[in-house]
Amino acid sequence: xxxxxxxxxxxxxxxxxxxxxxxxxxxxxxxxxxxxxxxxxxxxxxxxxxxxxxxxxxxxxxxxxxxxxxxxxxxxxxxxxxxxxxxxxxxxxxxxxxxxxxxxxxxxxxxxxxxxxxxxxxxxxxxxxxxxxxxxxxxxxxxxxxxxxxxxxxxxxxxxxxxxxxxxxxxxxxxxxxxxxxxxxxxxxxxxxxxxxxxxxxxxxxxxxxxxxxxxxxxxxxxxxxxxxxxxxxxxxxxxxxxxxxxxxxxxxxxxxxxxxxxxxxxxxxxxxxxxxxxxxxxxxxxxxxxxxxxxxxxxxxxxxxxxxxxxxx
Numbered sequence: 001x002x003x004x005x006x007x008x009x010x011x012x013x014x015x016x017x018x019x020x021x022x023x024x025x026x027x028x029x030x031x032x033x034x035x036x037x038x039x040x041x042x043x044x045x046x047x048x049x050x051x052x053x054x055x056x057x058x059x060x061x062x063x064x065x066x067x068x069x070x071x072x073x074x075x076x077x078x079x080x081x082x083x084x085x086x087x088x089x090x091x092x093x094x095x096x097x098x099x100x101x102x103x104x105x106x107x108x109x110x111x112x113x114x115x116x117x118x119x120x121x122x123x124x125x126x127x128x129x130x131x132x133x134x135x136x137x138x139x140x141x142x143x144x145x146x147x148x149x150x151x152x153x154x155x156x157x158x159x160x161x162x163x164x165x166x167x168x169x170x171x172x173x174x175x176x177x178x179x180x181x182x183x184x185x186x187x188x189x190x191x192x193x194x195x196x197x198x199x200x201x202x203x204x205x206x207x208x209x210x211x212x213x214x215x216x217x218x219x220x221x222x223x224x225x226x227x228x229x230x231x232x233x234x235x236x237x238x239x240x241x242x243x244x245x246x247x248x249x250x251x252x253x254x255x256x257x258x259x260x261x262x263x264x265x266x267x268x269x270x271x272x273x274x275x276x277x278x279x280x281x282x283x284x285x286x287x288x289x290x291x292x293x294x295x296x297x298x299x300x301x302x303x304x305x306x307x308x309x310x311x312x313x314x
Contacts, residue, residue: 006186009063029265036212039307047059047060047061048060048061049065050062050089050093051089051090051094052093052097053094053097054097056093056096056097056100058092058093058096059091062092063088063089063092066092067079070284080253087237101311130290130293130294131286132295133289133290133293134286134287134289134290135286135289136282136285136286136289138275140282140285141277141278141281141283141285145281146270146274146277146278146281147270149277149280149281150270150273150277151275153277153302154267157267157268157272157273158225158266158267158268159224159263159265159266159267159268160225160265161224161226161227161237161263161264161265162222162223162224162225162263163220163222163223163225163228163236163239163259163261163263164220164221164223164259164260164261164262165220165223165236165257165258165259165260166200166201166204166213166217166218166219166220166258167204167208167210167213167218167220167255167256167257167258168189168193168200168203168204168207168208168210168218168246168255169208169209169210169213169214169218169252169253169254169255169256170182170185170186170207170208170209170253170254171209171253171254172253172254182253183247183254185207186246186247186256187247187256188258189203189207189247190244190246190247190256190264193244193256193258194282198246199214199220200217200218200258200299201217201219202216202217203218204215204217205218209253219260222263227238229250229251229252230256231248231249231250232248232250232255232257235248235257236257236259236262239257239259239262240259241259241260241261242258242259242260243258243259244256244257244258244259245257270285
């Protein structure tokens with residue numbers, strides 16, 4: 001999908017932990033596949049069918065169960081976005097279809113596959129159990145700990161200069177003739193966009209081929225300038241609110257950019273950083289509790305290894 005964003009994602013480190021919040025996953029915390037539900041879908045035809053693929057049906061109850069075991073924020077994003085919801089439905093249906101095909105072919109009965117499935121089940125159970133036994137106290141962390149973590153990691157909460165921009169985009173596809181036509185069209189659109197009284201949003205809605213922003217009048221929202229493709233980022237740095245520049249070439253196509261507003265570099269306040277601080281401190285506390293738990297288990301019930309029999313391993 002064309003974008004004026006760089007492909008690399010800025011990640012923020014805190015207390016030695018990279019806190020990365022992803023939009024892409026609605027997998028339950030344990031990552032557990034619903035094997036039995038997939039093999040034996042609800043029999044009652046009266047249940048609400050969300051989608052079908054061949055003779056495979058995806059039921060509303062199955063998606064509701066997925067959402068119930070998912071991160072609340074990820075769930076909210078998916079339900080609020082028709083595009084993400086459609087993608088989630090298609091992915092779940094495809095998984096179910098492929099699993100049914102594999103099961104029908106007896107693939108799940110192969111010894112090697114059964115061994116892997118058993119190992120994965122044990123791993124999931126192990127992680128879920130250790131997580132439940134290593135859960136930090138409800139009162140953790142204290143406000144004093146949050147303040148200290150913020151002070152020690154304040155540099156990690158630096159926010160680079162940002163720009164609220166809108167764009168008109170055309171890809172440079174096809175033969176040389178089509179590319180020349182697209183270039184000429186963008187030159188004309190740029191001239192029109194810069195004419196006093198022209199509605200930039202209306203032009204973007206009518207002509208831009210950037211799927212995500214065109215319906216919103218080309219509005220790309222707030223973006224860190226260092227996350228823009230270099231060809232555009234360096235131009236935006238010198239623009240003032242209301243300025244329109246372009247067309248610019250990138251490896252994706254041609255862009256006409258309007259700067260709506262900009263923000264200088266800043267540092268997130270402790271209150272703004274609080275959710276990340278809490279998550280990082282809880283993760284650190286959970287790791288400590290887990291290490292203590294494992295040590296207690298091994299001290300209480302030490303492992304005894306039969307060296308003679310070890311030598312017989314093949």
